[in-house]
Amino acid sequence: MPRFSYKAATASGEVIEGEIEALNRQAVIDRLRGQGHVPIRAEEKAHGLSAGALLGFSIGARRVGPKDLALLTRELATLLQAGLTLDRSLSVLRDLVRTGPGRTLVERVQDQVRGGAALADALEAHPEVFPSYYVGMVQAGEAGGNLEGVLAALADSLERAQALRESVSSALMYPILVVVIAVISLIVLMTAVIPEFRPLFEGSGAELPLLTQIVVAASEFVGAYWWALALGILALAVLVRRHNSNPKGRLRWDRWVLGLTYLGDLILKVEVARLARTLGTLSKNGVNLLNALSMTIGTVENRAVAEALDEVHLRLAKGEGLARPMAETSIFPTLALQLIQVGEESGA
Secondary structure: OOEEEEEEEOOOOOEEEEEEEOOOHHHHHHHHHHOOOEEEEEEEOOOOOOOOOOHHHHHHHOOOOHHHHHHHHHHHHHHHHOOOOHHHHHHHHHHHOOOHHHHHHHHHHHHHHHOOOOHHHHHHOOOOOOOHHHHHHHHHHHHHOOHHHHHHHHHHHHHHHHHHHHHHHHHHHHHHHHHHHHHHHHHHHHHHHHHHHHHHHHHHOOOOOHHHHHHHHHHHHHHHHHHHHHHHHHHHHHHHHHHHHOHHHHHHHHHHHHOOOOHHHHHHHHHHHHHHHHHHHHHHOOOOHHHHHHHHHOOOOOHHHHHHHHHHHHHHHOOOOOHHHHHHOOOOOHHHHHHHHHHHHHOO
């Protein structure tokens, strides 16, 4: 029978943790609830440590990243849905994150809340962790008296975003690995293998084919000037970095990337998926479309797409709708535009 590690809050707000054998995760949750506890986390123990067991380490070892933010949001939503007050929920959350930037972040947010600030205002003071759309949704949830529901929706959105990032990373891992191995093989071939055959070519007395001559010459060049090639690659990387540090340069680079075969299409689809997910989550939780689009633009990483959305935002403010201005940018995929148009026409 699988073994699960769990964390839960008692009726008094005390955090308890341990391990339990059960058929599945839902059975663990049901058992904890039957004991009068509030389940916070239940993860099956696999080979190595579970993601839940790594919470304290992952947040303590580095900055609060997207994966940590999703986990913190889910746990805060769970605690609020169980009936704990915001202050008590933040106290439990602080105890869950034992060390590092994560605990410091929760403590600062709790101090501001205890000082009379709204949760959204406390989160807004940390823009490096909480994006504008996150703060906007929390603000809408507080105004509508549905903070726990909004946080649960945010957790769902952040978890889907993390799953998308991991899916794209997994999809790119194989081609990147193939390219790296190919480059290493080529370097070994040019610097170690072909030079061994050169005496045989010279001793044969026959004139070498043109292609063979080119390969031998390339091998000699790499062997003699490998340092120049390495410096050239390093200089190119530095130039690209400096070029992209300038807003206009970054815009030119992102436009060029979108024009690449396959890769550009993949990047655009990822950006549109992020755009649709964030806009949908904001709209569903009471943020008007104009403000939702303004918040969403900040989550778009490609500057060319963000510039197009800036123009769409201006035209949306003038009452021109969303689908038509997006279509006239000639950037967004046809399927996405058609679905947005149907949504506007049906009011959904």
